[in-house]
Amino acid sequence: MAKEPVRVLVTGAAGQIGYALVPMIARGVMLGPDQPVILHMLDIPPAAEALNGVKMELVDAAFPLLKGVVATTDVVEACTGVNIAVMVGGFPRKEGMERKDVMSKNVSIYKSQASALEKHAAANCKVLVVANPANTNALILKEFAPSISEKNITCLTRLDHNRALGQISERLSVQVCDVKNVIIWGNHSSSQYPDVNHATVKTPAGEKPVRELVKDDEWLNAEFITTVQQRGAAIIKARKLSSALSAASSACDHIRDWVLGTPEGTWVSMGVYSDGSYNVPAGLIYSFPVTCQNGEWKIVQGKDCQLKCHYFPLTP
Numbered sequence: 022m023a024k025e026p027v028r029v030l031v032t033g034a035a036g037q038i039g040y041a042l043v044p045m046i047a048r049g050v051m052l053g054p055d056q057p058v059i060l061h062m063l064d065i066p067p068a069a070e071a072l073n074g075v076k077m078e079l080v081d082a083a084f085p086l087l088k089g090v091v092a093t094t095d096v097v098e099a100c101t102g103v104n105i106a107v108m109v110g111g112f113p114r115k116e117g118m119e120r121k122d123v124m125s126k127n128v129s130i131y132k133s134q135a136s137a138l139e140k141h142a143a144a145n146c147k148v149l150v151v152a153n154p155a156n157t158n159a160l161i162l163k164e165f166a167p168s169i170s171e172k173n174i175t176c177l178t179r180l181d182h183n184r185a186l187g188q189i190s191e192r193l194s195v196q197v198c199d200v201k202n203v204i205i206w207g208n209h210s211s212s213q214y215p216d217v218n219h220a221t222v223k224t225p226a227g228e229k230p231v232r233e234l235v236k237d238d239e240w241l242n243a244e245f246i247t248t249v250q251q252r253g254a255a256i257i258k259a260r261k262l263s264s265a266l267s268a269a270s271s272a273c274d275h276i277r278d279w280v281l282g283t284p285e286g287t288w289v290s291m292g293v294y295s296d297g298s299y300n301v302p303a304g305l306i307y308s309f310p311v312t313c314q315n316g317e318w319k320i321v322q323g324k325d326c327q328l329k330c331h332y333f334p335l336t337p
């Protein structure tokens with residue numbers, strides 16, 4: 022029997038990431054090739070015409086899994102009945118800005134959208150915050166939507182996780198799908214700590230530690246880390262726009278693994294509500310290694326890393 026459609030909200034849907042993300046969702050990249058979806062797209066009134074253009078293109082693309090499109094500038098209409106909310110709407114940072122520089126612009130947006138989600142989303146709605154500063158916006162959303170379970174509010178650090186996998190794969194000339202179990206600790210900002218100390222590569226002789234194969238601790242402890250930390254800025258410098266394609270793809274990875282589960286023996290990085298694990302103060306939204314099963318994430322324990330403390334002063 023065909024599955025019931027899942028309603029997926031994308032805020033900022035007329036923007037760069039939105040434009041890359043909505044066709045991925047409609048193609049089944051986020052929720053699987055047998056899961057019908059109804060897309061809810063929200064943007065602000067000045068972007069209404071562009072948003073309508075995106076809706077027209079979604080119709081024109083004739084996606085078999087797409088069972089409906091709500092394109093609106095009304096936050097209540099956008100949030101009503103949604104099962105998954107991907108919060109992309111906001112002001113992006115430009116060249117030369119840190120992510121914290123867009124905080125004041127984005128905080129007020131997250132307050133009002135939190136209330137609408139709390140009142141109108143489906144019970145158990147899962148929320149992924151992408152807009153910067155992502156950890157802070159997620160925390161604000163949690164504050165202003167107190168009845169949404171803290172287990173259901175997350176932020177995107179999967180892009181940083183994927184960037185770390187990509188750097189290792191390039192360095193070793195191996196397939197990215199053979200590299201696993203990097204960890205992004207902390208914030209989606211330049212204070213994050215990309216950690217390869219538990220990461221492995223699948224080789225014909227079995228799984229080998231990344232450090233053993235790279236054989237260059239100096240690179241792993243310095244250039245690798247700063248490359249991942251600064252990758253967003255490098256893309257903005259090159260494109261004059263933020264990393265829309267990879268952010269959209271990573272948002273799909275984040276929700277897919279959360280809903281459908283992480284593969285056996287593999288963890289991923291997600292910004293989640295800290296329960297005090299690894300001495301991270303409870304109540305912060307912090308990126309940890311997690312595994313997912315039955316629609317729930319769980320922090321992987323016992324992967325302490327000595328270097329982590331250097332990155333502890335959290336900046337948004």
Ligand SMILES: NC(=O)C1=CN([C@@H]2O[C@H](COP(=O)(O)OP(=O)(O)OC[C@H]3O[C@@H](n4cnc5c(N)ncnc54)[C@H](O)[C@@H]3O)[C@@H](O)[C@H]2O)C=CC1
Nearest residue numbers: 033035036037038064110111113114152153177180263268
């Ligand atoms: N967490 C991550 O890994 C990444 C996060 N980002 C962040 O994602 C956000 C979106 O980036 P882009 O799509 O490149 O920006 P964009 O400027 O192309 O699109 C943002 C969209 O949000 C809309 N918007 C503004 N205020 C809104 C509101 N109150 N309600 C609904 N929509 C609203 C704008 O009209 C625009 O269409 C930015 O904050 C960016 O910094 C970008 C890349 C990676």
Ligand SMILES: O=C([O-])CC(=O)C(=O)O
Nearest residue numbers: 114153252253254263264
């Ligand atoms: O760097 C930015 O502002 C956009 C972003 O978050 C990223 O690409 O990681």
